[in-house]
Amino acid sequence: MTEEINELIKNEYEAGFVTDVESETLPPGLNEDVIRFISSKKNEPEWLLEWRLKAFHVWKEMDEPTWAHVQYPEINFQDVSYYSAPKSMDDRPKSLDEVDPELLKTYEKLGIPLHEQAALAGVAVDVVFDSVSVVTTFREKLKEAGVIFMPISEAVHEHPDLVKKYLGSVVPQKDNYYAALNCAVFSDGSFVYIPKGVRCPMELSTYFRINEQSTGQFERTLIIAEEGSHVSYLEGCTAPMRDENQLHAAVVELVALDNAEIKYSTVQNWYPGDAEGKGGIYNFVTKRGVCHTNAKISWTQVETGSAVTWKYPSCILKGDNSVGEFYSVALTNNFQQADTGTKMIHLGKNTKSTIITKGISAGKSQNAYRGLVRMNPGAEGARNYTQCDSLLIGDKCGAHTFPYIESKHPSAVIEHEATTSKVSDDQLFLCQQRGIDVEKAVSMIVNGFCKEVFKELPMEFAVEAGKLLEVSLEGSVG
Amino acid sequence: MLSIKNLQAKVEEKDIIKGLNLNIKPGEVHAIMGPNGAGKSTLGNVLSGREGYEVTGGSVEFLGKDLLDFEPEERAREGLFLAFQYPVEIPGVSNLEFLKASVDAVREHRGQDPLDSVSFLKLAREKCKAVNLDQNFLKRGVNEGFSGGEKKRNEIMQMMLLEPSLCILDETDSGLDIDALQVVADGVNSQRSVDRSFIVVTHYQRLLDYIVPDYVHVLANGRIVKSGGKELALELEEKGYSWIDEEVV
Ligand SMILES: Nc1ncnc2c1ncn2[C@@H]1O[C@H](COP(=O)(O)OP(=O)(O)OP(=O)(O)O)[C@@H](O)[C@H]1O
Ligand SMILES: [Mg+2]
Numbered sequence: 001m002t003e004e005i006n007e008l009i010k011n012e013y014e015a016g017f018v019t020d021v022e023s024e025t026l027p028p029g030l031n032e033d034v035i036r037f038i039s040s041k042k043n044e045p046e047w048l049l050e051w052r053l054k055a056f057h058v059w060k061e062m063d064e065p066t067w068a069h070v071q072y073p074e075i076n077f078q079d080v081s082y083y084s085a086p087k088s089m090d091d092r093p094k095s096l097d098e099v100d101p102e103l104l105k106t107y108e109k110l111g112i113p114l115h116e117q118a119a120l121a122g123v124a125v126d127v128v129f130d131s132v133s134v135v136t137t138f139r140e141k142l143k144e145a146g147v148i149f150m151p152i153s154e155a156v157h158e159h160p161d162l163v164k165k166y167l168g169s170v171v172p173q174k175d176n177y178y179a180a181l182n183c184a185v186f187s188d189g190s191f192v193y194i195p196k197g198v199r200c201p202m203e204l205s206t207y208f209r210i211n212e213q214s215t216g217q218f219e220r221t222l223i224i225a226e227e228g229s230h231v232s233y234l235e236g237c238t239a240p241m242r243d244e245n246q247l248h249a250a251v252v253e254l255v256a257l258d259n260a261e262i263k264y265s266t267v268q269n270w271y272p273g274d275a276e277g278k279g280g281i282y283n284f285v286t287k288r289g290v291c292h293t294n295a296k297i298s299w300t301q302v303e304t305g306s307a308v309t310w311k312y313p314s315c316i317l318k319g320d321n322s323v324g325e326f327y328s329v330a331l332t333n334n335f336q337q338a339d340t341g342t343k344m345i346h347l348g349k350n351t352k353s354t355i356i357t358k359g360i361s362a363g364k365s366q367n368a369y370r371g372l373v374r375m376n377p378g379a380e381g382a383r384n385y386t387q388c389d390s391l392l393i394g395d396k397c398g399a400h401t402f403p404y405i406e407s408k409h410p411s412a413v414i415e416h417e418a419t420t421s422k423v424s425d426d427q428l429f430l431c432q433q434r435g436i437d438v439e440k441a442v443s444m445i446v447n448g449f450c451k452e453v454f455k456e457l458p459m460e461f462a463v464e465a466g467k468l469l470e471v472s473l474e475g476s477v478g
Numbered sequence: 479m480l481s482i483k484n485l486q487a488k489v490e491e492k493d494i495i496k497g498l499n500l501n502i503k504p505g506e507v508h509a510i511m512g513p514n515g516a517g518k519s520t521l522g523n524v525l526s527g528r529e530g531y532e533v534t535g536g537s538v539e540f541l542g543k544d545l546l547d548f549e550p551e552e553r554a555r556e557g558l559f560l561a562f563q564y565p566v567e568i569p570g571v572s573n574l575e576f577l578k579a580s581v582d583a584v585r586e587h588r589g590q591d592p593l594d595s596v597s598f599l600k601l602a603r604e605k606c607k608a609v610n611l612d613q614n615f616l617k618r619g620v621n622e623g624f625s626g627g628e629k630k631r632n633e634i635m636q637m638m639l640l641e642p643s644l645c646i647l648d649e650t651d652s653g654l655d656i657d658a659l660q661v662v663a664d665g666v667n668s669q670r671s672v673d674r675s676f677i678v679v680t681h682y683q684r685l686l687d688y689i690v691p692d693y694v695h696v697l698a699n700g701r702i703v704k705s706g707g708k709e710l711a712l713e714l715e716e717k718g719y720s721w722i723d724e725e726v727v
Binding site for chain 2: 427
């Protein structure tokens with residue numbers, strides 16, 4: 001049976017192709033001049049350049065973290081190119097019709113027919129192609145509601161006060177090595193602002209894509225939900241096949257002011273590397289949100305891609321009665337390595353957090369959950385419930401759980417449950433005996449295992465997520 | 479329907495089936511009895527193509543085809559059904575979803591269109607009722623937390639949905655209370671037809687009062703050592719297996 005599974009997980013990565021779009025790429029290397037170049041390319045104000053340079057100096061003094069349960073060859077950050085933009089950037093398209101057909105074809109290959117998707121699902125799509133946003137739709141409709149949804153590079157010019165106030169307010173420059181790097185060289189990303197009391201009329205969605213050889217991707221996303229507002233944000237990515245490892249170090253900051261709610265969903269399908277463990281994306285992400293009084297932040301992630309994943313979407317439960325949630329599916333196969341989890345920092349009274357994670361390991365992959373639940377001295381009556389489940393497929397993979405619990409308030413309640421199970425030969429044989437082939441059986445079992453998390457995904461995204469998982473299961477698990 | 483000639487098979491390097499012959503015609507019900515460890519379940523596993531059960535000799539013809547050529551799922555789609563002695567749980571996968579995938583696979587193989595969800599649900603509910611299982615069982619995980627008897631009835635329900643040509647029931651009666659035994663037997667009897675055959679593995683003559691077999695075989699030490707009509711079961715009930723061993727020797 002193991003043999004058969006090994007066969008199945010050898011299938012090719014479906015999104016493996018490179019689009020031929022001429023792009024303007026900076027030669028590899030990182031120094032002050034590079035940062036000045038990036039900043040001037042974007043006509044950034046002086047304060048932002050200064051901010052970047054400060055981060056650069058902070059970063060230079062830091063060391064790459066080594067505590068994660070992942071192994072990869074040392075990255076030479078001077079070999080990375082820190083800027084690339086599609087040529088068509090200069091005369092930016094006003095509508096989809098004006099978009100470079102090559103780009104659109106790329107999305108179609110990925111099964112994302114943009115026109116249809118935007119129209120049918122009522123989703124506003126801020127597409128990031130490499131480092132620059134090239135298409136933004138539905139902006140008008142959002143405008144009516146007062147919602148701002150635009151590339152952060154534009155927000156810097158159009159809403160400088162907001163950007164200045166909140167950029168780096170949740171993830172400070174010196175937070176960690178990759179975050180500091182991102183601050184110095186961030187390319188582009190999304191900016192979202194939901195005014196007081198507004199319920200965002202549609203799901204906000206961004207597709208990310210890496211397309212340039214050895215181009216680092218440094219997304220920067222900032223979402224601000226004013227008092228009593230509500231927004232659901234969807235992030236999905238997939239990358240073309242290549243041999244060289246690519247660095248990805250994104251930063252996402254969420255601010256949920258009093259009584260606000262932010263739901264942030266991710267489906268991540270970066271190129272995982274081939275069956276021999278060659279290539280693949282290195283994904284070092286810092287995602288964090290801060291919840292003010294009665295606010296709620298909910299992270300849902302489906303992680304199927306990348307060679308190395310280092311990612312801990314976290315919540316700082318600052319305000320009383322605030323709520324943090326983390327729902328995660330992380331699937332690894334072949335030689336993929338994932339070290340992912342969350343941090344729930346309880347500061348306010350009666351704060352509540354829920355962590356549900358599903359780790360699936362196949363092939364020779366390593367899958368680790370790492371989670372911190374901290375109850376600070378002020379966290380009276382705070383509660384956490386954590387459930388970590390691991391599923392092993394085959395016998396050459398590994399699942400690991402590293403829960404860290406720190407409780408500094410006697411009334412805080414922390415519950416932790418963990419299980420490890422295996423897709424057994426008996427289960428697969430039962431399926432086969434009922435006419436179901438192994439590939440379908442594994443997919444059914446894995447989907448069943450993830451059900452609790454999938455139901456947290458917004459409807460509009462479920463189809464896409466299902467498709468991406470299907471690709472991973474087809475190609476990676478069977 | 480099924481023709482087994484001098485079948486030999488081993489598990490984990492140990493010979494378990496040692497020259498077994500069996501012929502089953504369409505519509506017949508064959509009961510197989512025999513001591514623990516004789517190889518009854520192994521026979522079911524070998525016929526359904528389970529990995530790890532290696533055929534070392536002999537042949538098996540099923541509906542005119544060489545059964546041993548096929549993958550387990552192909553055998554199932556061709557109409558071979560095994561009701562497990564110990565049905566395994568698949569947590570998280572709903573019974574309904576599992577059954578739909580199963581029926582779809584078999585229908586596709588037969589060149590039929592898949593049933594739409596509504597018709598399928600209707601059909602599944604009907605079959606649930608036939609084996610006296612509450613409809614809630616369709617929503618629950620496959621065998622997840624089912625009692626022993628519920629698992630067995632779930633197996634029979636699957637058999638009814640799939641409409642196989644050959645059904646191997648491996649101790650489907652064990653662990654059933656009297657009422658459930660009746661339900662299962664009724665289920666099986668309702669499926670009896672001129673083009674469907676059964677192999678009923680059991681330790682208890684009682685089941686054969688309900689499902690009356692055309693033939694009874696004794697499987698011991700990897701072979702069929704004695705065959706007879708339904709009265710053989712009564713004889714076994716009375717005398718046990720030791721007299722056969724002597725007879726054979
Ligand atoms: N997967 C296996 N690994 C090792 N030994 C096995 C395996 N399957 C069967 N056997 C051995 O083969 C022999 C026959 O087992 P089998 O389950 O077929 O007996 P059975 O006739 O069904 O017995 P029972 O009446 O107890 O169900 C036993 O000695 C058993 O231990
Ligand atoms: Mg048995």
